[in-house]
Amino acid sequence: MRPDRAMWAVGLALACAVFAGLVLNLTTGLTRAGWAVTLAVAVLACVGVVLAVRRRRAGTVSAATVHPHGLRLSFFSPSLTAGYLLLAATLVGGAVWLTQVSAGWQHSPGFAQLWLVPAGKAASATLGVRNDYPLRQTFHLELETGAHTVTTWNLHLAAGQAWQRTVAAPRGNRLAARLTTPGRVLEATS
């Protein structure tokens, strides 16, 4: 394999993909079906070109190719070279494995999300909580209007689990939500 041939092939494929995308944008859109048809057309075109070139070359008598010893470069062939490359691949594999493992070491201590958002024009609001702690947590949620507590909830949420309700927002009064989380109190108003 020659790196420069691979370079031209990959580069051309990338450029053709850009052009195909621009054409698809004007026609069917960049859908899976559109790309599949484009790929099929591209493969057929490549096969056609290869066949045409071969047919053309078959009509000419080409000079015999001479490969004096040493001109045929054999980057991969000697066993020592292959051994080095195999070891290199192993080291790179180890590097990738280590980085994948270590990426998981960065654990957030966890947090919770509280939101209270007006729900359209109606006199209501969306109240929500999400547990982003690594483990199941219990939260105490209070909803107040003015100085009065409207209602309270004790929420048991698994990691990544969210809870959401639509609550009535009394006209003229401000809603306030208070969420007690491990070591912290979150507040939202509407």
Added chain:
Amino acid sequence: MARRNTGAVGNGLAGSWLAGNGLAGGRLAGGRLAGGKLADSRAALAVLLMAAGVLAVSIAYAAGRANAGAGGTAHAAAVAAYWLGEALIFGPPAALALGRPQPGEQAAAWLAVALGTATYLVKYLYSPSFFEFPDELEHWRTLVTVLTTHHLFGVNYALPISPDYPGIEVVTSALISLTGLGVFAAGLIVAGLAHLVFTTALYKLFRQVGGTPQIGLAAVTCYATNPHYQVFDAIFGYQTLALAFFALALLALRTATQPVQPGVGRTRVIGTWVLAAVFAVATAATHHVTSYMLAGTALLVAATTTVTTATTRRRAAIAAPAGFAVGCGAIVALWTWRVAPATVSYLSPAVSSLADSVRSALAGHIPKSPGTAALPAPLADRAASYAVALLIMAGIPLGWRRIWRTKRADPWALALGAGAALYYPCVALPFIIADGSELAGRMLTFVYIPVGYTLAVTLVSWPQTPRAKAAKAAVVAILLAGGIAMGWPPWWERLPGGYVVDAFDSGITTESVAAATWAAATLAPGQRVAADYTNNLLMGTYGGLNPVNDVAALFCGGQWTAADAVLARQQAIKYLVVDLRTSVYRNPDGSDFIDSTTACPTPVPLPDLRKFDSVAGMTRVYDSGNIVVYALSEAAYAP
């Protein structure tokens, strides 16, 4: 003997049109001349050492994650492992390129590929799970829009110009559609392929112009030490793919402009021109500045052709590169006019700022040094930055001398030599304009191409004495250290793991991403939002909101003033995102906000951030502990 033979075969001008031309498939005997199997095994050993370097960097990054925020011996060991890894990645190709026996044709080409692979792995190892670099997130947003709408040229509030140059998003969406891969995996593959193609094409170009695989490998190794090559030019961003097209277009142009040798069919020459045109158009559709650089480079080659060509043949010789430059210019103009008119408003502020600064500098008014609030870089980093600048400035004239002596008949060699002169204004930029460091860094991606070649021809010409070998090693070490010191990631996040408030990737936490994801699910898209740097980025990408810059004044000060209300109204701010961590930590860059007009202190005083709770017309719609989102109603705009 070996050197003479290789040079004769590989010389782009004197040698065969086929020689070194990947299109024509010419085979060279470099490997045999360099010692055949011995040279192959030496190259393979170099690849092995480079792989060991990648592993050392991976260990350093893992140690950085394990000891996040900790200093001391563990951190020092991790930093040492990082530098050892970088030295192992760059050292072997440099040693083979600058030592004896010189590398063979295939060995040098594969070593260039290995260099591209190893450097891309370094970038991947830094952020192996998701896109973290700011520009990657901005292009991720464009890609998601393409995948969602199945159409191009949508809206991207975080980087509005990105949808107008959709090359990388088109290719990635094709890969995702055809394979079912995830966005991150597909993006990694496309960016990685582009990085490899760019590196290989650069090697081929240097090799053709330089005439030997030795110069090709030396030049591409020198180029790879540029501050942005390893990370910024390998991220999932439009420039990464455009650089591949740029290099291929230049390579095709170089091939097409060489004298046609007997036996070479007209079809092949036309095919080469078609390739040059295809890659030029692809560049124009992928990245604005890269397409301008392509046209500029062709113009430079046309200019140097006037010097190298006899008067009688001059018109014909100039026609090819000049015609290509004009064609590129026409394509760029057409794309800008029909598809990307916003490019003008996107780039014009930077251009006018540059022009104003240059005018001021010429008039003797040097602006105040920017970034005075920033933490000073470590002494070693600063020393490496200055050393590499001095080294290159001193080395370029030596390269010019060498090029003039040996290559003055080749317009491409002269063009590369002339292009290296741009390094001097790049060094001056940080001293004459406010954000000159960033502009200079971006320019170095292109300027290092001629610089790499010019340095390489000098280094390769040095003798193989022990003293000269030591000097070559020192030069490569300074180039590498200086490039890393000035490049990405910056010194405070060179190892991943720790949290740095409003830094580039180390400022991104799951809590910030969660807030932006909540915004995308809950708030109407496109609403204008003011936030600190990291949340500004995330709200514009993950959040689908429209982040507004230059509104740091809203966050400064303990009171919500009439001026704040007017500014919020003028900018139609609908949401304010407050990250309370900005009151705890100091941003090493000197500012937590994207703002060219207001300098907020860092850390921001906590009362400044708490004031919003008592502002009439502001409701606290979201709270996650560190991040609070306020919604502004009409009352908040009342002065």
